Amino acid sequence: MRIRTMPAVAAGCALLLLTGCGAADMTKQASPFANARGARTVTLSVQSWVGAQANVAVAQYLLEHELGYRVDTVQVDEVPAWDALSQGRVDAILEDWGHPDQEQRYVEDKKTIVNGGDLGVTGHIGWFVPTYFAERHPDVTDWKNLNKYADQFRTAESGGKGQLLDGSPSYVTNDKALVKNLKLDYRVVFAGSEAAQITQIQQFAKEKKPFLTYWYTPQWLSEQVPMTEVKLPPYEEGCDADPEKVACAYPHTPLQKYLNADFARGGGKAAELLRNFEWTTEDQNEVSLMIAEQKLSPREAAKKWVDSHRSVWEKWLP
Numbered sequence: 001m002r003i004r005t006m007p008a009v010a011a012g013c014a015l016l017l018l019t020g021c022g023a024a025d026m027t028k029q030a031s032p033f034a035n036a037r038g039a040r041t042v043t044l045s046v047q048s049w050v051g052a053q054a055n056v057a058v059a060q061y062l063l064e065h066e067l068g069y070r071v072d073t074v075q076v077d078e079v080p081a082w083d084a085l086s087q088g089r090v091d092a093i094l095e096d097w098g099h100p101d102q103e104q105r106y107v108e109d110k111k112t113i114v115n116g117g118d119l120g121v122t123g124h125i126g127w128f129v130p131t132y133f134a135e136r137h138p139d140v141t142d143w144k145n146l147n148k149y150a151d152q153f154r155t156a157e158s159g160g161k162g163q164l165l166d167g168s169p170s171y172v173t174n175d176k177a178l179v180k181n182l183k184l185d186y187r188v189v190f191a192g193s194e195a196a197q198i199t200q201i202q203q204f205a206k207e208k209k210p211f212l213t214y215w216y217t218p219q220w221l222s223e224q225v226p227m228t229e230v231k232l233p234p235y236e237e238g239c240d241a242d243p244e245k246v247a248c249a250y251p252h253t254p255l256q257k258y259l260n261a262d263f264a265r266g267g268g269k270a271a272e273l274l275r276n277f278e279w280t281t282e283d284q285n286e287v288s289l290m291i292a293e294q295k296l297s298p299r300e301a302a303k304k305w306v307d308s309h310r311s312v313w314e315k316w317l318p
Helices: 050-065 078-087 100-109 131-136 143-153 175-181 194-206 261-266 268-276 281-292 298-308 310-316
Strands: 006-008 041-046 070-075 092-096 113-130 162-166 186-190 212-217 227-230 252-260
Touching: 041 050, 041 078, 050 070, 050 092, 050 268, 050 281, 050 298, 050 310, 078 092, 078 100, 078 113, 078 252, 092 113, 100 113, 113 131, 113 261, 113 268, 113 281, 131 227, 143 162, 143 186, 143 212, 162 175, 162 194, 175 186, 212 227, 252 261, 252 268, 261 268, 268 310, 281 298, 298 310
Parallel strands: 041 070, 041 092, 162 186, 162 212
Antiparallel strands: 092 252, 113 212, 113 227, 113 252
C-alpha cells in the first residue's frame, strides 16, 4: 500500500486498467466534458485502493463542475506513476505513501515533479488481528507472542505455518523479511488484491475466526471489522533502508500529493485546486465507504459528499 507502507512496485511503465471489484474502475468514468471541443484537460493518476479513488473522485467532480475542466483518469501502479508524472502523461498523483528514490530522482535531481502538499491524511501499515480475538488473547498484540498462536492462524494456503494475509503481490511490503528476520513461524499469503483481501477478512469475521493480516489505515473496512494492531519492534529512521534486513514496524506517513512541474507552473486554476485539496481521514472514509460498500459509482459518491460538505471544499477553490 514506500508504501512499504502500502502498494505497489511494478515492472515497466505501462498504464494499467484497474481490475477487480471493491474498487470501481475509474478509467471508465466518462467525463461530461469528454466531447467538448477546446475543453481544458487534466489527467489524474488513480491508485488501486479505494481511499485513493475517493480522492480522485472528489477532485474530478470539482474540477469538472466548479471549474469547467475535462478530467481524464488512468490507473497506474505506484512506481510507474512517478515515471508517467515526470513525463507529463499524468498531471497529478493525489495520494503517495512515500517513495524516497523517486523523490530524489524526479523532485530533487530532475525537477520534473513538485510536491503538491499534504493530503491531510496520515497513513500507516501494520499487522492486525480482529479485536474479538485480541480481547480473548491480549498477549497476541506483542509480536514476541505470535509463534504461540501460529497454529490458530494456520490455513490450507499457509501449510503447516501460521498465515499472514497480504493483499496484492504488487504492493511493496516488508512482510516476508519481517517473518524471516523476526524468526516467526508464519507464511505470507497474498489474497491477490485489496478487494480479495477484504472479502477474506469479512468471511473470517463473519465466522469469528482468528486471522493475522497486513492492513493499513485509513481504510473504511476498519469501521466494519474492528481490528487491533500487533506491536512490532519500534520504527526508527532508516530501520527499513535495506529491504532484506527489515526487522521493525512500518512508519506513520503523512500522505502527499505530487504534480508534474510544468502542470504546477502552467496548470492554472486546476493546479491551484489540487494544491489546496486537503481533507480528513473521516472525509476520505466517508467517500470510500460509499464506493466500496454502498456500491455508488465514484461520481455519485463524490457528488453526495460535495453536496453535504460545501464548507470544506469551498476553501480549495482558486
